[in-house]
Amino acid sequence: MISVSFFTLGCKLNQLESESIAAACTEAGCTLLPWGSGAHINIINTCTVTSKAEQKARRVIRKILKENPASRVIVTGCYAQLDGASIRSLADERLLVIPGGRKSILLDLPAYIRDWGNSPDKLSLILNDWLASSLEPPREDAFRFNAEDFSFHSRASLKIQDGCSNACAYCRVRLARGGSISLDAGEALRRLRILEERGYAEAVLTGININQYRSGGLLLPGLIEYLIGNTERIALRISSTEINGVTPDFIRAIAHPRVQPHFHLSVQSGNGDVLRRMRRSYGPEDIRRTAEQIRAVKDDPFIACDIICGFPGEGEAEFRDTYELCEELDFSWIHAFPYSPRPGTEAYEFTDSVPEKTASERVSRLIALGSKGRKDYIRRSAGRVTGAIIEKGASPGPNQCSGITDNYLRVLLATDESPPPGGTRVLCRIAGPWKGAAGGAGDRIDARAVLLP
Secondary structure: OOEEEEEEOOOHHHHHHHHHHHHHHHHOOOEEOOOOOOOOEEEEEEOOOOHHHHHHHHHHHHHHHHHOOOOEEEEEEHHHHHOHHHHHOOOOOOEEEOOHHHHHHHHOHHHHHHHOOOOHHHHHHHHHHHHHHOOOOOHHHHHHOOOOOOOOOOOEEEEOEEOOOOOOOOOOHHHHHOOOEEOOHHHHHHHHHHHHHOOOOEEEEEOOOHHHOEEOOEEHHHHHHHHHHOOOOOEEEEOOEEHHHOOHHHHHHHOOOOEOOEEEEEEEOOOHHHHHHOOOOOOHHHHHHHHHHHHHHOOOOEEEEEEEEOOOOOOHHHHHHHHHHHHHHOOOEEEEEEOOOOOOOHHHHOOOOOOHHHHHHHHHHHHHHHHHHHHHHHHHHOOOEEEEEEOOOOOOOOOEEEEEEOOOOEEEEEOOOOOOOOOOEEEEEEEEEOOOOOOOOOOOOOEEEEEEO
16 A cells, blocks of 8 residues: 655645545545654645745755655645745755645546556556646645545634735745635535534634635625634634734624634734834734724633744834733734845845844744733633543543643643543533743643543
8 A cells, every 4th residue: 555644844734635635535544643653655745835844844855755765755835836946956856845736636646646556556646647637726625625524633724715815025925825715604614514513522624814714795804704603613713814814703703602712813013113014004002903803702712923033123022012012912922033035025025124033033033922922821821611622642641631722722631431432511610830941932731620520
């Protein structure tokens, strides 16, 4: 049997698209292996948000080719869309580059593998046949990524949107993904119902900019209400939210108890002048109002944000505005990262750059502030009764399991019996910070929790 491994960089949408390809591989009889386990085919789904994301992709490509000389490597995603030639220069014919705009043809590869008898000895013939037969997919093929089973995640995701019609001065993703397109609302409901029927307790609504969702006369708030009104129990989680997308209709929609109390705001800066240079269509007061409105309809929700440090023209005073705004709004986590000049964007031509050392120092200050906000939020959540999704994978210890709560904390649960299977929704009480919890994000445990009947 042909084995396949995946390495995914970047956003939740990339994660969903990798899940969809993995599901097609499993259905065709392929074996999924952990990354670095010597699979016959290694698929790398790349990101182009920052130069560091591209550097990481190149390191991963070189390493997997060196360590697996008999394997084939397929690189796709946004980096492959914009810089395919530079990726191809890294290796010989063992490396295939599929531009992000053609990523959907990877959903067809498993059928070719099955039709050729799933034989590793015929791998080169299979790939040649697949590539020769693959036509240029239409833009709507972006919604072929529709996983009904998830190999790498305990929670389901539903792709409702792709691309972005904004023109932010720093963003290269819109160049790779194109303008905004949306999944038909009726089809979104059909897919969500299937996930509910298959036992998923939660689905993350994903896209590049889901606030630009349009289906007929239905916008994102209407879609949320439509999905909730026509399903029974599955909860919805919003992947990321633009400040100008938080309208009164949006606030009304997220007030429903089946919308999880977790929101990630695309803030980028807390200074009005910097936001204008970024071509962001809101100001600091809009950010304040957004956080206040969300907290007015959700009981102490987990609110995180993205911040770019060192955007051209950001002086110490402008950064101080950002820092003080984040401090004032008490974010539960801050995803801060240094500005990265991206070819093809407006800001790439800006000359008033900020030294890398200065940008890195600002990132460190915001991450420290975000760590404090996360620790405070964990302490505040002690005693809270909430739902949680049990995570897949090895148990942390005997009669233990980890889960992600409705308000996006990773908790360690002790059980008297064998832990519930991954994907199960349970009720728990957050007992308090887990020993060693020090703020931040990743695979670490945030808090201890007690399973409730």
